[in-house]
Amino acid sequence: MAKRNIPKKPNLLEIAVAQVQDKFSSYPSNGLTPQRLAQIFREADAGDVLRQMELFEEMEEKDPHLFSQLQTRKNAVTGLDFEIIPFSDDARDKEIAEFVRQEIEALEDIEDVFMDLLDAIGKGIAFSEIIWDYEDGRVSIADIKRRHQKKFFWDNNDVLKVRTAQFPQGIELPENKFIIHRYKARSGHPSRAGVLRVVAWMYLFKNYDLKDWVSFCEVFGMPLRLGKYNPSASEEDKRALMQALIQIGTDAAGIIPEGTEIDFKESNKATSINVYESLARYCDEQISKAVLGQTLTSDSGGGSYAQSKTHNEVRHDLTVADCKALAATLRRDLVRPLVYFNYGESHRIPYIRFDSEEAGDLTAAADIYAKLIRDIGLKIPTSHLYKKFSIPKPEAGEEVAAPPSPSAPLPLKADPSLLVAHKANDDKLGTQENVDRLVDAAIRQSGRMFADIFAPVLKLLDKTDNLEELKAKLSDEEFVSELYGQMDNAALDDLLQKSLFYADLLGRVKENERSV
Template sequence: MKEIDPKSQAGKKVLEQEIAAASMTGVRRAWNDDSIAKGLNPVKLANVLTDANQGDIYDYLTLAEEMEEREPHYGSVIRTRKLAIEGLDRHVEPGSDDELGQKIADDINNLVQSAEFDDLISALVDGLGKGFAACEVMWQNFKPTTYKWRDPRYFTYAADDAYTLRLRNEDGTAGQHLPAYKFVVHQPKLKAGVPIRGGLARMAALSYMCKTYALTDWMAFCEVFGMPIRVGKYGNGASDTDKTILKRAVANIGTDAAAIIPESMQLEFIQAATSTGGESLFENLANWLDKQISKAVLGQTMTADDGSSNAQSQVHNEVRLDLLKADAKQLAATINQQLIKPYIDFNYGVQEVYPKFVLHVPEPEDIAGLVSGLAQLIPLGLKVPQNFVRDKLGIPDPQEDEELLGVPTAQNTNNFELNRKYAEWVANGYRDPSVASMHSDHPKTKDAVIDVLKELNGKQDHVTDDTDDDLDDFINMTEQSIQDLVTQLQSANSFDEMLTLLNDAQLNTSDITDALALAGIKAFADGVK
């Protein structure tokens, strides 16, 4: 690009004026009806690509534009790849941690998050299909205000330079150099070599042409599908006039289903044996060509052509992940070098380290696998920060006084409520056997009862040594009753006899009930409400 002094009056004027504006006539016409796709055949396509290889890129760029407009599948997949980039989150990484570095980063973040910046991204991703894209930046007081996409046919390459764009002259030759800082030029590196040979349109051009032939033949087939072959017969002495009449009659039967011929002539209808299944030939060819275009543009066919399952499409998203990462990295590098660095130099001076604009490509997460793994590893002692899990699952941190979901433990529900009911029952002098029976099953361990009494009371020091001794007695009585049952079962001589003993067994629960009543009274006396 042609260097200018942006701080000079002349340099500032160049930054603020339009350089490649469209006009009614000339090389940069606002309305352009040129067409290459119309009547495209192998010879014409070969000439277009050969001319592009030699620097005459106008016809190739015209064809690339028409392919996106005329071919629904190519237009769809190229748009999908573009939108995948446009939809990425934008971030700015500060160049330094000092106050100035943070201020510059905040300023750049405001720049890249603006609505106008969307126009820049949209303009530059057009280079994926054509090999390059140029966007003119309109500056005001050394700050970009608008970004204008420019038709790539406004530009060309010099005969001795296949990498640097120049404005196109009226005769198609390379004209003036682009003024520095006025244009952001993105040349995606999809393959090694000169940029114009790396566009996706070039790779898809042959499939596009073949599909055009396939669709044309398919439509012709559909027009006559099911119609029998019509054969007119004339005698040896028929004149040219008779032959013309017969030929017209045969044609009219195909269109009007009516014709008249002399009595001496004959018409015969022959069913075409090869017409059956002909439609699948064209359909299969068109589908195969679509898959080649999908692989060229998206890197895969699963989401575009094969009707994949949800599990498959999670692996093969719209655009293959490695392609999306490369696209995002290259585009961010172009913007950092050609827009953000000049902007900082204009407004803050040259910096030792510059902030970096990044298009963030999220990595696909196997959430089910993560949750399953944590459920197995955490009980084994793995320490996992809550913030890490929340970030992976997309769960925000709870706010103060916010109602939270959770699974209460059995001790906090069953044991707590049972002890409360039993304590109230004992304290009020009632002897309801259903309550005692229900309570006799909970809890079975000394520590569990102590925890429940602590929770009922709410105070650590209310669980006394006396309570602890009573609980020892309770555990001993329970164990004795169970031991008596075990002794009876051991005397059984057969499995059926053991089942009979189990059915007839009666545990003596009176001592257990009294022990629980005593514990309930003490708990109530200690403050149970």
């Protein structure tokens, strides 16, 4: 007997509850030196990432340039629309996808959830805890809460654990409870894969540079105050002279003991003014390259339009990669358990897709597809086109948008000769030869069309010489109905539509002849 696929119930408890101490930090960036930075990295390599994560958090807070670059990288994803795509066109798969879509869209702060998970771009890994709800036999998502990276660590066996209030020594992560988003700026352990690990050294050097730059600006342009005292001066006289030098620098006034002297040496530091700015700008450029993959769209400076466009495309490649990585994480850690709890593990999981295609890319792609189909005759599955342009496939009986061309198919349906002309050179559709065939057939048919529609009117014209009387009769609907009494309304409408089509086609031919 086959074993029933009964979905399990989720863990409804909140595991990594946010604690008051989570907001406190040891501020490892205070007095940061190359030796201390290396020590923090060694601790992270051993599995304890607490100080590294606190340092990364401070780096974003202290460096406006680094903060803006990371925000730009994250907002490039959170600002995009997303959709839930069924695993297949099967009705059951569509039902599952619709359920997942409703659950995710019911979260009011879903963009904040995405932003929290994208924190992995800088730190290498990000965690969010799923708060499940169970009611009336249905599992739903009550909330998704961010968990700070410093609550997690890897033990000596490289097993990922989380510290909780009940178990400060750490426990293994429960199944189907956490969304764990990993970002790999480079290959290696997640603790070493974040972008901030790469730019930490540039941050350190920039900090040294800014500290010296501020000190330089404080005394720039001020003359050197040199005090002179007699060899016989006492220690008290020396201290008084030093205090006078300090007061002159801050208060532009001071007193000195008798017998002492102060000289002013003019500053001549013009050649070193730009050294600090150049180093700070260099560090910013390296940070931009690491975060965005380029510099021209993030830093002021020269660069042609073509260079900027190329650099922006590199940045777009990163956005596409971020979208795919985030979508894969959400499908694995959020969508899969949601489907499992409600439908069982045998059902196929829908996909999440972010609309990361640029408008210019889609326009160029549409032109290419049109040429491939129209000029080359390449056969392309419509399913591929729906997926390429993120267009949902219409359901059976669903109203669809279409170009207004009601009269175009009429001649092919009503006139076999046009259909033959169309089929005769099907492999040359769109060529001048086939167009000429269609025009010739239209001209042959137009005479019969116009004769059929105007024959009753011409008979009346033969019987009357008063055109005004004829005009009045043709304005009478009852008279016209009797005039075409042998023809029902459907046949008359069909005849009128065909005549208008042929008239339009003949007009286009005449217009082309005049233009030539």
